[in-house]
Amino acid sequence: MRWALLLLLALAMPARAEDPALLRLMQGFAAQPRSEARFTEDKVIPELDLPLPSQGLLRWQAPDRLEKHTTSPIDEMLRVEGGRLLYERPDRGIRREFGLEEQPEMRALVEAVRGTLAGDLATLHRYYEIGFTPEGAGTPWRMVLSPLSIRLRAAVQRITVSGRGAQVRSIETEGGGGVTRMQISP
Amino acid sequence: MRRLLAALLLLAALGGGLGALVGVRADLAEFLPTGRSPASTFLFRELQSGAATTLLLAGMEGAEPAELARVSRETAAGLRASGLFDFVGDGTVTLGEGEQALLFRYRYLLSPETRPEAFTAAALRPKLEALLEGLRSAASPLLARFGFTDPTGAFLGLAHAFLAESRLEVRDGAWFAAEGPPRALLIARARSGAGLDAEAQRQAIAAFRAAFEAAKPGPAQLLLSGPGVFASEAAASIRADVRLITLASGGLLAAFLLWRYRSLMLLGLVAVPLAAGTIAGFAVTALVFGGKVQGIAFGFGMTMLGVTVDYPILLASLRRPEEGLAAAARRIWPTLRLAAASAATGLAAMLGSGFPGLVQLGVFAGTGLLVAAATTRWVLPWLLPEARIAARPLPGPIRAGLGMLRGRRRLAGGVVLGAGLLLLALGGPAWQRDLAALSPVPREAQALDGELRRQLGAPDVRVLFALGPGTEAEVLAASERLAEAVAPLLGQALQGIDLPSRYLPSEATQRTRQAALPAAGMAQAALAEAMAGLPFRPTAFAPFLAALGESRALAPLTAAALAAEAPTLAARLSPLLFRRGEAAQGVALAQGVRDPAALAAMAQRLGDPRILFIDVKAETEGLLDAYSRATLLWALAGAGLVLGLLALGLGGVRRTFRVAGPIGGALLVTLAALTALGEALTLFHLASLLLLAGLAIDYSLFLAGDATDDTMGAILNCAVSTLLTFGLLAFCGTPVLHGIGLTVSIGVASAFLLACAMAPRPLLHA
Numbered sequence: 040m041r042w043a044l045l046l047l048l049a050l051a052m053p054a055r056a057e058d059p060a061l062l063r064l065m066q067g068f069a070a071q072p073r074s075e076a077r078f079t080e081d082k083v084i085p086e087l088d089l090p091l092p093s094q095g096l097l098r099w100q101a102p103d104r105l106e107k108h109t110t111s112p113i114d115e116m117l118r119v120e121g122g123r124l125l126y127e128r129p130d131r132g133i134r135r136e137f138g139l140e141e142q143p144e145m146r147a148l149v150e151a152v153r154g155t156l157a158g159d160l161a162t163l164h165r166y167y168e169i170g171f172t173p174e175g176a177g178t179p180w181r182m183v184l185s186p187l188s189i190r191l192r193a194a195v196q197r198i199t200v201s202g203r204g205a206q207v208r209s210i211e212t213e214g215g216g217g218v219t220r221m222q223i224s225p
Numbered sequence: 226m227r228r229l230l231a232a233l234l235l236l237a238a239l240g241g242g243l244g245a246l247v248g249v250r251a252d253l254a255e256f257l258p259t260g261r262s263p264a265s266t267f268l269f270r271e272l273q274s275g276a277a278t279t280l281l282l283a284g285m286e287g288a289e290p291a292e293l294a295r296v297s298r299e300t301a302a303g304l305r306a307s308g309l310f311d312f313v314g315d316g317t318v319t320l321g322e323g324e325q326a327l328l329f330r331y332r333y334l335l336s337p338e339t340r341p342e343a344f345t346a347a348a349l350r351p352k353l354e355a356l357l358e359g360l361r362s363a364a365s366p367l368l369a370r371f372g373f374t375d376p377t378g379a380f381l382g383l384a385h386a387f388l389a390e391s392r393l394e395v396r397d398g399a400w401f402a403a404e405g406p407p408r409a410l411l412i413a414r415a416r417s418g419a420g421l422d423a424e425a426q427r428q429a430i431a432a433f434r435a436a437f438e439a440a441k442p443g444p445a446q447l448l449l450s451g452p453g454v455f456a457s458e459a460a461a462s463i464r465a466d467v468r469l470i471t472l473a474s475g476g477l478l479a480a481f482l483l484w485r486y487r488s489l490m491l492l493g494l495v496a497v498p499l500a501a502g503t504i505a506g507f508a509v510t511a512l513v514f515g516g517k518v519q520g521i522a523f524g525f526g527m528t529m530l531g532v533t534v535d536y537p538i539l540l541a542s543l544r545r546p547e548e549g550l551a552a553a554a555r556r557i558w559p560t561l562r563l564a565a566a567s568a569a570t571g572l573a574a575m576l577g578s579g580f581p582g583l584v585q586l587g588v589f590a591g592t593g594l595l596v597a598a599a600t601t602r603w604v605l606p607w608l609l610p611e612a613r614i615a616a617r618p619l620p621g622p623i624r625a626g627l628g629m630l631r632g633r634r635r636l637a638g639g640v641v642l643g644a645g646l647l648l649l650a651l652g653g654p655a656w657q658r659d660l661a662a663l664s665p666v667p668r669e670a671q672a673l674d675g676e677l678r679r680q681l682g683a684p685d686v687r688v689l690f691a692l693g694p695g696t697e698a699e700v701l702a703a704s705e706r707l708a709e710a711v712a713p714l715l716g717q718a719l720q721g722i723d724l725p726s727r728y729l730p731s732e733a734t735q736r737t738r739q740a741a742l743p744a745a746g747m748a749q750a751a752l753a754e755a756m757a758g759l760p761f762r763p764t765a766f767a768p769f770l771a772a773l774g775e776s777r778a779l780a781p782l783t784a785a786a787l788a789a790e791a792p793t794l795a796a797r798l799s800p801l802l803f804r805r806g807e808a809a810q811g812v813a814l815a816q817g818v819r820d821p822a823a824l825a826a827m828a829q830r831l832g833d834p835r836i837l838f839i840d841v842k843a844e845t846e847g848l849l850d851a852y853s854r855a856t857l858l859w860a861l862a863g864a865g866l867v868l869g870l871l872a873l874g875l876g877g878v879r880r881t882f883r884v885a886g887p888i889g890g891a892l893l894v895t896l897a898a899l900t901a902l903g904e905a906l907t908l909f910h911l912a913s914l915l916l917l918a919g920l921a922i923d924y925s926l927f928l929a930g931d932a933t934d935d936t937m938g939a940i941l942n943c944a945v946s947t948l949l950t951f952g953l954l955a956f957c958g959t960p961v962l963h964g965i966g967l968t969v970s971i972g973v974a975s976a977f978l979l980a981c982a983m984a985p986r987p988l989l990h991a
Contacts, residue, residue, distance in 0.1 A: 084360060086373050086765035091361045109363065117363045123397060126363060138298075138398045194366070215369060 057160070060173035064180060067205030069158030072101040074206075078223045080109075085216035097223065099156045105149070119149050147191050148212070151184050151198045155207060166191075167198070179203050228608045229493045236500040243504060247511040247518060264839045265848050267691045278426070279311075279800075281433055281451040282677040283411040288445040290407040294397035296440045297409035303436030304413055309429055312414040312796030315399055320384060324791040328387075329371075329380050333776040335730060336379040339738040343377060344747075344773075346754035352376050353755055374768040387728065387794060402680040408448075410681050414796055415453070426453035450674040455666045466667075466962065467524040470953045477949045478534070485942055486541070488614045494537045494605060498597035501604070502533050506593030510585055519585050525909075525965065526589035531950035532568075532920050533597035535943040536561060539927065540601055541614045542939030551606035558602050560926050563874040565598035567867045568919025575912055577859030580852045583908055594919070619938045627937050630978065632986035637979050641890035644897035654896050656853060657905035658846040667958040688818045690828070691837040692725070692811030697784055700802060700811040701731035703835035707813055710831050711824075718824055720817025725802035728787075728794060735781035742777050745770060784809075849908075856911050863915065867922070884929045887983050888921040891976035898971045904964065913965045917972035920947060924980040937981065944977040 075098050082091040095109035107117040116127040124137045124145065139146040147166045154162040163169060167184035174180040184198040195214035202208040202223075210221045285293050285300075301315035320328065333339045342348055356376055359368040371380055394401045400410040415429035430453055437447045479492055506526055510518050539561065544553035572594070575587025618624070630636075648654065690707055693700040704726035711722050726734075743751065748770055756766075784802060788795040802811045815824065821840050828838035872881040892914055899910065924940050947969065954966025 082360070082365060084365075084369055086369075086762050087357075087360070088760040088762060091365075093361060107363070112361055113358075115363055128362070136395055136398070194370070217369065 058171050058173070060180075061160070061169070061171045061182075064205065065158040065160050067158070068156055071099075071156075071205060074099045074156070074225075076207075076223045076225050078107075078221050080219060080221045082219045083217050101157060103153065103157070105153050105156065119153065124149070143188070144191050144194055147186060147188065148195065148198075151200070152207075152210065155182070155200055174203060179208055229490070229497070232497055232604070232608050233493060233500070236497065236504065240500060240504050240507075243507055243511075247507065247516060262844075264691070264837060265844045267837065268839055268841060268844055278452040278456075279415040279429075281413045281415065281429065281449060281453060282674065282681055283413070283433065283437075283450070284402070284408045284448040284673075284677050284680070285411070285437075285442070285445050286406060286408040286448070288407075288443060290401065290409075291397055292443065293407055293409040293445055294399035294401075296437070296442045296445050297399035297411055298397075299440035300433075300436045301411060301413075303439050304411075304433065307432045307436065309416055309432045310413045311416045311799060312412075312793065314412040315410075320387070320791075320793055324793055325384070327787075327790045328383055328794070329375070330775075331779065331782050332375060332379040332383060333742055333773070334735040334738050334779060334782060336383055336738075337730075338377065338379055338382065339741055341741045341743070343741075344743045344751060346751045349376065349751060349755035352378065353759055353761065357759060357761075373765055374772055376766060376769055387797065400681070404680075408680070410677070412681055414800070427457045430454060430457060448673060448677070450670065450677050455670065455674075464520065464524060466957055466959060467528065470957065470962075471527070474531075474950045474953045477953075478946055481945060481949060482538075482942075485616050486614055487617065490609065490612060491537075491541055491614050494541060494609065494612070494614070495534050497605060497608065498533050498536055498600040499530060501600040502530050502593035502597030503527060505596035506530065506589040506591075509592040510589045513588055514585060518589070519582060522582055522585035522589060525586055525961070526593065528950070528954065528962075528965065529586070529590040529916055530593040530597065532916065532947060533594060534946050534950075535920070535923055536565070536598055536601035537605060538943050538946060539923070539939055540605060541612070542616050542942060543927075543936065544615070546615070549606070550609055550612045554602050554606045559874070561598060561602065563871065564919075564923045564926050565594055566874075567870050567922045568916075569594050570866050570870060571860075571863045571915045571918045571922075572912075573866075574856060574859035574863040574915055577862075578852055578856040578908060580856070580908055583856070583912060586912060590916070616935070616938055616942060619934070619941065623941070624934060624938075627941070627981055628934075630981045631937075631984050633982045637887070637890065637982035641893055641979070644890075644894040648893065648897040648900060651897070651900045654900045655903075655905040656850070657907040658849055668960060669958060687841055688719070688815040688821050688824055689839050689841065690813040690815070691839060692813060693835055694805060694808035694810045695835055697802070697809040698732045699835060700809045701726050701729060702733060703833060704811055704813060705731055705734060706831070706833060707836050710827055711815075714820075714823060714827060718818065718820035718827075719815045720819075722816065723801060723814045725798060725811045725813070728798040729782065729784060729802070732781045732783075739777050739779070742773050745774060748773050852908055853906075853911070856908055860911060860915060864918070867918070871922075880929065883983065884922070884925045887925045887976060887979035888918055890979045891921045891972050892918060894975040894979070895968060895972040898975075899968060902967070904967065907961070907964055909961045909964045910968050913968035914972070916965075917969055917976065920969075920973055921976035921980070924977055925983070928980045928984040937984070940977065940980070944973050947973045 075096065077094070078097050079094040080092065082093070084091070092112075093109050094111050095107065098104075098106040098108070100106075104120045105118070109115045109117075114129055116125070116129075118125045118127075119139065122139045124139055124142075126135045126137075127133065137145070139149060150162050150166050154160070154166075163184065166188070167186060170183040170185070172178075172181040179201045180203070181199060181201040184200065186192045186195055195212060197211075197213045199211040199213075200207055200209075206223075206225060208223055210223070212219045212221075283300075285297055288296070297315055301313050304310050304313045328335065353376055355378075356368060356372045359365065359372065362368075375381070394403055402408040402410055413429075413433065415425065430449065433449060434447065482491055482495065483489070503526075507518060507523065510522070510526075539557065540550065540554055543557050544550060548556070569591045572587050572591040575583045575590075578584065578587075619627070692703045692707065695703070704724045708722070708724050708726060711719070715721065730738075742748075752766055752770070753763075756763075784795070784798065787798065801813070802809065804810070818824065821843070825838050825840065828836060868881060868885060871884055872878060875881050875884065895914065895917065896906075899906065904910070923943065927936055927940055951966050951969040951973070954962050955970055957963045957966060
């Protein structure tokens with residue numbers, strides 16, 4: 040009888056014991072329906088001698104709309120909403136629309152950022168193994184996302200998101216021998 | 226009475242057994258002609274059994290755009306999962322990983338950019354600069370993946386060209402019609418080598434509907450079109466049309482006959498020759514045409530045999546009070562025999578037309594007619610030896626009206642003359658030159674098909690080139706020669722052309738491109754020069770140099786290899802390059818043709834035995850003209866024969882012309898009426914005119930003698946019966962049925978009235 044009770048208890052427990060600090064952080068993100076921030080980005084590509092810088096604006100609107108508007112050195116727009124991705128480059132008259140479901144790698148990359156901003160831990164878990172370090176006195180919190188899919192891992196080995204409070208301050212994407220560092224300032 | 230019931234039962238059993246034994250073909254393949262020139266033969270074979278028959282076009286409407294897009298995406302996913310389709314286009318077309326790998330591997334053999342000068346430092350420099358610029362953009366993951374192995378962009382260019390769809394609007398991952406209420410569009414090509422049989426088409430359509438239902442469409446509606454839909458669903462709707470009309474007109478006819486004769490026995494009497502004629506016609510047609518009867522010929526044939534109800538009606542009505550049925554049959558037989566023989570002779574013109582559907586129809590109706598007449602003569606008297614059926618006297622006003630009409634030959638002559646003048650004034654009858662009007666597919670279905678095709682940008686092919694036959698390499702080489710010859714005309718005589726060599730270059734071309742790739746040392750030197758001053762690391766393009774070496778060693782790509790590894794690309798190629806028996810055959814589809822004559826002249830100049838220019842419109846029009854001419858010629862010959870028969874049977878030229886007068890007059894009046902109504906004449910109108918001539922012979926023959934009021938009444942009963950049968954057809958949506966109904970209705974009315982007017986005035990004491 041007692042065994043059975045224990046078993047029931049075990050079943051009732053959440054499958055993962057979440058870090059309470061991570062849960063709190065996610066609740067903090069979930070409480071912000073919209074945000075806007077500036078970013079600067081540096082792409083380091085192993086085949087190139089020097090990094091490629093860019094900057095622009097990030098916009099988030101709950102539940103699922105994320106926009107990355109690069110203003111320099113070129114003007115381009117990347118927007119995801121629901122399952123659709125839109126790429127626009129006005130100076131070349133380019134406008135393309137894709138379905139995220141057709142591009143599993145892209146979907147995972149999008150969900151890394153979107154899942155964080157939405158405070159949607161379940162989605163993050165669907166694509167990544169999460170290593171979380173809570174915020175310290177002088178150090179930001181850090182969430183290291185390692186792709187679960189082998190296919191994705193061939194292109195992206197690790198995404199490191201860090202920030203203070205319910206604000207993302209940097210996103211670092213490592214893959215294919217290169218790294219892209221994005222700094223975000225509110 | 227007992228014999229009649231037994232005969233009806235026997236006929237029903239025979240009919241059922243025959244129906245079960247002999248299949249009815251539903252597809253249109255045997256209904257339409259096979260063509261008389263190489264061009265038209267190719268064209269019709271393609272129309273009937275080619276890759277075109279595997280196409281399904283769909284529109285979805287009746288809900289919010291976002292919802293329509295969802296339904297469209299999910300339907301498309303369901304279609305892809307079913308495995309029954311080679312290709313599903315819905316706005317989310319992408320290349321699979323395996324296909325990308327294949328394209329990537331063969332990029333330098335497939336890309337038209339592969340030329341020796343493309344690999345010089347001068348040509349590479351701008352490519353490298355563009356790559357650097359692209360790496361700064363959001364597309365950098367893509368470029369980082371392909372750019373260093375393929376800095377010339379051969380692969381991305383290929384992928385882009387292969388996936389470039391028509392300028393369809395994409396919303397939420399679905400194609401949408403540019404104009405009108407929101408309508409999501411889908412296109413699918415059922416899996417098959419070339420062409421589908423009726424069963425496979427049915428399966429594909431069922432799978433399509435199932436996928437749509439599985440997408441939980443809610444209020445959204447599916448509009449489906451394509452040759453397969455025409456063949457199976459439209460044919461079914463025609464059959465339903467025919468069945469409904471048969472039932473309705475049968476009911477009306479039965480009610481009319483009951484009112485006129487007050488005898489159920491007469492209905493049985495009428496049914497026996499009709500059933501016997503139908504069964505005989507069916508059996509003989511099946512025997513002549515290899516065990517199968519075309520469903521549409523069967524449907525029309527049944528309708529045409531409706532005229533045989535005349536025979537038992539005449540027999541019953543013309544019986545004198547003191548006579549038995551057998552004696553009456555013996556007495557009227559010479560006239561009846563002459564009428565049936567002349568009518569069947571008239572139908573013989575259909576046999577000469579050479580149009581397959583019409584030939585079957587001629588055999589079916591001709592056989593049925595003769596058998597029905599023979600049944601009336603020999604079987605009916607034996608079935609009901611003591612029958613005493615008599616028509617009720619005609620209602621007074623009608624009798625008076627008909628009496629007034631009798632003997633007014635000048636009036637009749639005036640009407641016919643007027644009709645002739647009207648016809649002249651209208652410029653003679655208009656001939657239908659559009660194949661669509663001959664198609665048994667209902668007009669709305671044809672209109673929907675045209676609309677979906679336009680919205681999907683599926684070209685309404687007006688001009689095409691047949692390539693081959695020959696080996697695959699020969700057909701592809703012909704395709705390349707055509708591409709070269711067409712190039713200067715692009716943008717002027719035509720907008721574009723879809724060629725098989727666009728997807729798969731010929732072996733010779735692939736080998737030429739391999740030869741154009743630079744040797745390792747040369748490539749390295751050119752690259753080093755192009756990279757000078759750019760921030761690329763020295764080893765950045767090592768994979769590119771390696772790929773050049775690999776490409777030089779590849780075996781050229783074949784259609785078989787493409788089909789095995791790249792289904793999406795193969796689906797693009799398969800309608801343009803396919804097997805016909807041992808040989809390969811290709812098609813090139815010209816789009817936006819403005820000047821077919823220039824294309825014809827170009828093909829003429831080429832004089833290439835493997836490139837055949839086909840102007841679809843001119844070809845079908847020419848073909849229809851040829852068929853119409855043949856039918857007309859045979860109809861004239863038939864008319865001569867009928868006149869001869871009549872002269873023989875009546876024993877005098879004068880009497881012959883008195884009988885033939887109303888027939889010719891009725892034909893003229895009908896032609897004038899049809900032309901005035903704006904009907905363009907088709908082969909089926911011609912066939913109906915032949916049928917009409919057969920009917921008019923009955924009326925004319927029986928009224929030409931010393932016709933009594935009873936004879937007049939009997940003929941009126943016949944004419945009304947025919948009007949009831951055919952009048953309803955005129956309201957059908959199917960062009961062919963409509964044409965037959967209208968022609969016969971107008972013709973019967975005018976034939977009866979003219980025959981009445983030509984009949985001698987009754988003697989005063991009668």
